[in-house]
């Protein structure tokens with residue numbers, strides 16, 4: 001008898017992290033259905049080379065989501081879809097509440113209906129994986145790191161919308177027994193990130209000869225995690241994680257924003273020197289700080305290491321170098337250069 005491959009519903013699979021997860025899950029023998037609204041942040045090009053089913057649609061559309069569960073028996077929902085950019089959430093929180101909170105509840109409700117009707121075997125193995133963020137924990141001072149038990153203290157509208165979604169996930173797990181897991185990761189980097197986020201934004205600005213605007217004094221610290229390491233963590237949570245648990249995935253590489261931008265400038269000086277002979281760093285400017293800007297994020301991944309065998313493997317220097325090369329070669333960057 002031919003064993004069918006377990007099916008995953010991956011929301012936001014055309015986005016930055018979701019698309020890398022689709023690649024990994026298909027490599028690992030899963031069948032993947034991607035549900036993605038293709039907002040400005042999503043593109044089918046990101047998953048064009050990986051076989052998958054694609055459904056263009058909104059996670060807030062209960063009828064659409066219900067139809068997907070009626071058509072397929074999903075082994076798990078891996079929920080990446082979100083509005084994900086802090087600056088946009090400061091300018092307009094409404095869409096963040098709609099997608100991140102209402103959308104998550106819609107997915108949970110339809111997952112629950114399907115889960116209750118499923119076979120005992122599937123009921124046991126089903127997982128709803130909520131891809132959350134370290135930003136729900138708020139901001140750290142110069143010392144210490146977030147762990148799974150850190151209290152929720154979100155500061156931006158984005159972080160608050162993710163925190164609200166996480167609490168609804170928790171409620172579905174505790175109240176109805178839906179087997180949910182919540183993962184928190186630090187700042188991801190790698191190919192395919194939309195150029196509004198720090199690393200691709202700086203690369204693109206440098207290539208376009210624009211100022212490299214760094215918030216405040218550039219001292220805000222982030223813990224950088226390569227996107228493929230994050231996706232390995234999510235896969236481990238799916239395969240080995242316990243319902244009700246939270247897992248924190250960090251990259252173990254803390255750097256402040258100014259250091260990151262300077263590093264990018266050095267890499268660009270090597271591979272794409274400026275035509276006027278100046279160093280790329282000459283374009284760095286300090287700009288008015290982001291409202292409510294969290295000072296520092298840092299993740300202690302030891303629980304995920306112990307429980308799941310999680311390890312961040314990509315070395316930051318080689319990961320960043322390859323990321324810069326990817327953007328230099330990508331069509332997206334070239335188109336932006338021409339405009």
Ligand SMILES: NC(=O)c1ccc[n+]([C@@H]2O[C@H](COP(=O)([O-])OP(=O)(O)OC[C@H]3O[C@@H](n4cnc5c(N)ncnc54)[C@H](O)[C@@H]3O)[C@@H](O)[C@H]2O)c1
Nearest residue numbers: 012014015016017037038039041042058059081082133188
């Ligand atoms: N990028 C990071 O560093 C980071 C860090 C921590 C947590 N996260 C979380 O990881 C997840 C993925 O982040 P990302 O950086 O890949 O985001 P992204 O913005 O690159 O991609 C989001 C994807 O979701 C889709 N989407 C948005 N609204 C939708 C809707 N209503 N219905 C269906 N699809 C919709 C978009 O089209 C896009 O493909 C998010 O939940 C985010 O909160 C990201």
